[in-house]
Amino acid sequence: MKSLLMIMDGIGDIRDGNRPTPLEAARKPNIDRLAKEGSLGLMHTLGRGVKPGSDTAHLAIFGYDIFSEYPGRGPFEALGTEGIHLMPGDIAFRANFATVDKKMKITDRRAGRIESASAKKLEKYINGMEIEKTKVIFKQTTEHRGVLVLRGDRLSGRVSDTDPHETGAMIKSSEHLDTSAEAKKTARIMNILTNEVHKKLSNAPENLERIKKGLHPANMILCRGGGEYFKVEKFEDRHGIKAACVAGGSLYKGVAAFIGMDVVHVSGATGDRYSDYFSKARAAVQASKDHDLVFLHVKAGDSFGHDGDHDGKKSTIEKVDKDIIPMVSDNFDLIVITADHSTPCMIKGHSGHPVPILAYGKLVRKDGCVNFNEYEAAKGSIGQIVGEDLMQLMLNWMDKNNKIGE
């Protein structure tokens, strides 16, 4: 029994007046065929009315407790980045190259949308630094984005962002979020790092060259989402099935790596609107040969939702329907399609509205629903579930759940 869990990030939406949602508007004959043969429902990933982040939503869906097993966003990004190997106790942050003026005010949060190749060359000024016997690991990922890791004794993830999250603001000093010596030390290191990095980047020949060319120098890094990495029980040990992850975005690969799923590298899976869905579908089928469950992540719907781009969201669904569903429906025995959260075009951000869920397979009861969308899913026989229910339901539809009692 091979099963697929496809998460269409942020795909849930709300009708704006009479305008149908992207799921209602999209032509998606292949998905709707699965709906006709299967059953629908609604999922409140973190509970009713709760607005989930993508990271916590995925953790909950995979059967992990977001209060005791969530390390923060930074470690996930680091785990999803090639070339970084986290060790327990490491503190990881998401980082952005940015431009600051002499007064440390941010004039561009993306350092003039610096391209990947140029940003990559600046990595060496940060990676390998040492502050208070703490090693600094830094990797540029895409464009202005990167990951920063502190490795040393007695550190803590309970420190605030140096990123003020808006252009025109001053860079922030990192503050300890609890009164532990570890948090105080880590905040101090982050603030020393901010100053040292600024000096090094300001004097880097690559940046002097950018200034000469009239480009914004990448003379600062903004750090956010700090958290301490720790190990959790592996997905296979928790649920008794082997799982693989097919995703483009580093966050999703990072969540999968955190819980010990095998992360498949797919060239062409970029995590953006140009991602090669056909290659991802092929990789999912390939991964199913030695895994019970394949987690396939599709990002674009969420990005379009953040932009309020209804057409873009609709076209993502149509592309999935055309490029992914025919191949996976020929090759998987159980297919579950859902989302991590809603990203309604009206809101241009995440919301706590429940996401539709579709289950198709031999052991799934049919319920007479014919169209996979938020409104019809409310009538489906799966009912209204929470994220932590999903793995248990999937195990049951795979007949791989353990009996409780005799």
Place this chain on the structure above:
Amino acid sequence: MKSLLMIMDGIGDIRDGNRPTPLEAARKPNIDRLAKEGSLGLMHTLGRGVKPGSDTAHLAIFGYDIFSEYPGRGPFEALGTEGIHLMPGDIAFRANFATVDKKMKITDRRAGRIESASAKKLEKYINGMEIEKTKVIFKQTTEHRGVLVLRGDRLSGRVSDTDPHETGAMIKSSEHLDTSAEAKKTARIMNILTNEVHKKLSNAPENLERIKKGLHPANMILCRGGGEYFKVEKFEDRHGIKAACVAGGSLYKGVAAFIGMDVVHVSGATGDRYSDYFSKARAAVQASKDHDLVFLHVKAGDSFGHDGDHDGKKSTIEKVDKDIIPMVSDNFDLIVITADHSTPCMIKGHSGHPVPILAYGKLVRKDGCVNFNEYEAAKGSIGQIVGEDLMQLMLNWMDKNNKIGE
């Protein structure tokens, strides 16, 4: 985004044979228009099958834990009574003027339905007493009803009622409900108070006059629902929104005051069947100018339910539809209509049957339901929720919920 939460007390009911429920029978075009444009569901205020009191039901709906944050009925009544300012540690009771004979047997639980003005004159015999260095505060409220507060060191709310809750029974002695010194002391004070109050009231000229006129003397007070007042986290701090309360009944104003809502005084809001709904609606709209959420309470449906008066309950709904809904639907962006519990006419008391809930607003998904009643609500897309879900759902419909994770 201005939102209204209207609680129609006890409005949930059950069909008696083929007789429709009051909500089904009532002509309520305005409410049903909101139903058509919004969505329905069922709410189990305190959990499935649990029969709620009005006080605990409201607490749960507002997102408070009834096991650790419920002070008992007395403090709510005291907080809802003008002129009483509770301090943490105060023990508050609901109190009734009653008539007892020489053997302390209750011959009339309402002292011959004594009218407010006469009862008010007896206040002075009780208010200001001091027993074991404990100050007695007493306020008459409406007719035979009042509130008694004990203020002093080392008291406890864990004492039993002196009110036997039936005519013809002897007045009860207050017993300590745990073995603490505080509970023993408080019970002792209550029993001294019972005797002293009886002496004072029996000799009061106002009562001698009543006897002369052939009226029942108000020669005793019966106390019940004792509890210790303590402070809880304010509603605004818990949920991040500012709320106002528009209610007639002192209990509902008391619950609102307990959680730090602003309580609006509305002349004409009496909490009974003659309450001026038009003034309440106007006060709600007014309060929305400087509050994110207005809690509007309508009592009469519950009182009619207790009387088994199906027609009365139906007419309450029709009056709400006519006098409240048009004005509020023009002025609020989100409207939620529900109840604290069912008070079925067949039962003439509270029951654990879930109450219907209606949500209407731009961010609420429509579900095709057209009539706000208990039976149609069972098919609604809100599904079946519990009381503690409601605030989170409302925050989501207001887009004021915090993201968990990133």
